[in-house]
Amino acid sequence: MIKSFKRNIKGILIEGMTLSAALLIIAIVVVMVTVIVIGGKDQISWEFLTSFPEDGMTKGGIFPAIYGTALLVIIMSVAAVPFGTITAIYLTEYAKENSIIAKTIRFAVRTLAVIPSIIYGLFGLGFFIKFVGTNVDNTFLGGHLKWGQPNILWASLTMALLTLPVVIVSVEEALKTVPRDLRAASLALGATKWQTIWKVVIPGSISGIMTGTILAVSRGAGEVAPILFTGVAYYVATLPTSFSDQFMVLGYHIYVMTTQSANVDKTMPIQFGTTLVLLALTFILNISAIILRYRIRKKKTD
């Protein structure tokens, strides 16, 4: 009797403890969201979203940061999505599951996913700017400095490398949900492997490619470290119009406003507002990705 009672107590304790851990995490998320929403909601207005910063960024809106973020993720996706998709296609359609090549590539992809984002920034600086950019300047522009300095192209490409594993993993998961039967049907009709991939496999995993793109965009929109010294600027008075322009983004805007601005208190509402915009943006993107992925998984179990 007593023994079983003791047992029960232990059981209740353990279940209670683990439950509180789960609840604490939820609470943290809820508090963070609530604080940011409350702090930022009064700041959000059409005006704030569509106008330029004024008075040394103590007033005005964040339009250039939103625009820059959008441009960054678009260029990034154009680079990352095709490459990520093709890699995923190689892994599911061409490579043998247990071949050394496939294993090595998978290991490389997972490694890419855990390399700190600041390292990507260093790589972008060392490779894109100092190596590619400088060489382009020297060979084509007679040494005139244009590409050998930070700009939106280099920043976006750096971000593309960072988000590549996100795309690869999502697309691979989606490709695997296309039934073998369909591939067999296509091949049995005399389609070649590539025709099968192009006409059956890829159309069947469009939603997975979209999920991957959305997740990559969400990640790219929020990351700051990789672009710190590959193209982002504290303040630019005009919107970027060429690949060689510098630009503003939301995340960096938050960072500079909170840590470098002369009057942190005065810009507090803008800081909260900007954070809320960034959070809302990533939140919406993530939710849509979660829903899409949920649908794909459901399709798989059907």
Place this chain on the structure above:
Amino acid sequence: MTKKTKKAKQSELTDSGLIDITKKKFRWSEYLAEKIIKGTAFLSITIIVLIFFFVFRESMPIFSTAKATAKTEAAMENQAEQETYGDVTDKPKVEDTQETYGEVKDVSATADSTSEAYSVSAGSGFDDNQTALKSILTKDWVPVSQKPRYGIFSLIIGTFKVTIISMLFAAPLAIMAALYTASFAGKRLKEIIKPTIEMLAGFPSVVIGFFALMVMATFLQEIFHYDTRLNSFVGGIAMGIAAIPIIFTITEDALTAVPKTFKEASLALGASKWQTAFFVILPAATPGIFAAVLLGIGRVFGETMIALMATGNAAQMDLNPFTSVRTLAATIGAEMAEVVFGDTHYNVLFLIGSLLFIFTFILNAIAEFYVKGKLMKRIQGK
């Protein structure tokens, strides 16, 4: 057209039927597609190699100067045979001697390498690099000064301090939450916990950093009454929050991957739910949990924005959790934008980057191979 040819074939119908299968066709599109896809797939590997190469390359000048020093020393030894030295260079004599003189001075300065060595700050890249290399293993991080010192010890200590704090906070929390989700939670609760964690995983680190800086720092200060508002404790907790989703997800995967038979066997033996969870499922999943923590460490170790915003960024070397620290990643993030490209400071920052890269690479490799090895053993053993 096609119809016609087919008809033509039909008329000469022989043993081989209508369709001739003996002409192996070379399909350009097929060939190209395969080559392009294969080539692209290698991109991931290539990128890693390139990252390795370029991050190292930019930190190399420090070491190559060390080699230059060695050469100078060799040159000095050869100085007895002055003619040889003169013969090799085509430069005017005056300049030649001047240069030699400079180098000799250089070497003599490093030769009596006391702390005095730092004072050779003539500004020439050579001097700077040598002293930089010497100063790396000290604790003074004073990169911008008359006599810059690049002691990364305090940065390493700071990074570890923050990492340990964050893991002490995040690992138990995430693992327990994962255990709850995998073993106890009903369907409803699961459907709240998992998306919440997924949402947290989507939080940009700059948002978490902002929250830590604006809200958490003040809140924690009121509880613990420490002096510096931003310190390794605040930074550690904030990074812990960022690491929770990683640890949770991988742990939960590991827990749910434990074969059902384990669980059923245990329950059949009369063990209760919690006993099963604690003594059967949790131990069976240890390799996975270990990997989860390693990857969590990797995440925190290289975290930049939260470190920049919440740790105070002062390179102090002590073990008090409530003092400011400067982490390796934050140092790169804060200083890279202000250095002169190609400068010693620039090279040292890349060296720090190389360290970060190697460290996370190794962590990931251990997580991968250790876990795989263990799991294989387990599967084969049973």
Place this chain on the structure above:
Amino acid sequence: MIHEKIHTENMFLHYGSKLALNDISIQIPEKKVTAFIGPSGCGKSTFLRSLNRMNDLIDGVKIEGKILIDGINIYDNNIDVVTLRKKVGMVFQKSNPFAKSIYENVAYGPRINGVKDKKQLDEIVETALQNAAIWTEVKDRLGDSAMGLSGGQQQRLCIARTLAVNPEIVLMDEPASALDPLSTSKIEELIVQLKEKYTIVIVTHNMQQAARISDLTAFFYLGELIEFDKTKKIFTNPDKKQTEDYITGRFG
């Protein structure tokens, strides 16, 4: 004399180290329905798949011996597998239409063969659907998704899809096993009609079905071809005892 369409000699097939087909020698005539029967796991599907080299997709398959189609060894080096599969079409056990419209499903084969002309495609699609006896049911909704069809309709659509490529041989692996009796009888009728133009090889577990539709029947057991003869003979007076036992249900 009846022309021999498929001819195998001393054919062995291994999955890794497992022997799945043991010394199969068979001659299948042109424009007839040949049925493969035998207990589950005896290698019927495996044999069928090796006739259009669908086994190539499975890792670790080793094939020895000869498989001739129209006198040509299809495992020779100079064989174009893609063309072979156009010549030897296949209908699977589980209907597997693409998630495209009915029209696009049937047009898929011609399209990959380079037929672009809309009129010509329309013609091919209509003929194929008519040959597969499904035209009247779908002619008013060719643009609808194929997934909306019933199981029996989907299977006939898959047959139409195969016919649209204009093969010479059609391999069918239990094409009616997942269907209701009405759909089954429709497919059976269809098969009997198809043999005017095509050589048909069909795997079935349904003894009556084999008896009803096939001209010849082959009985497989444990990877071996036990007996192959006219269907009538197999079902009334088989040479081997195993065959008789299986057919009369006195098996095992």
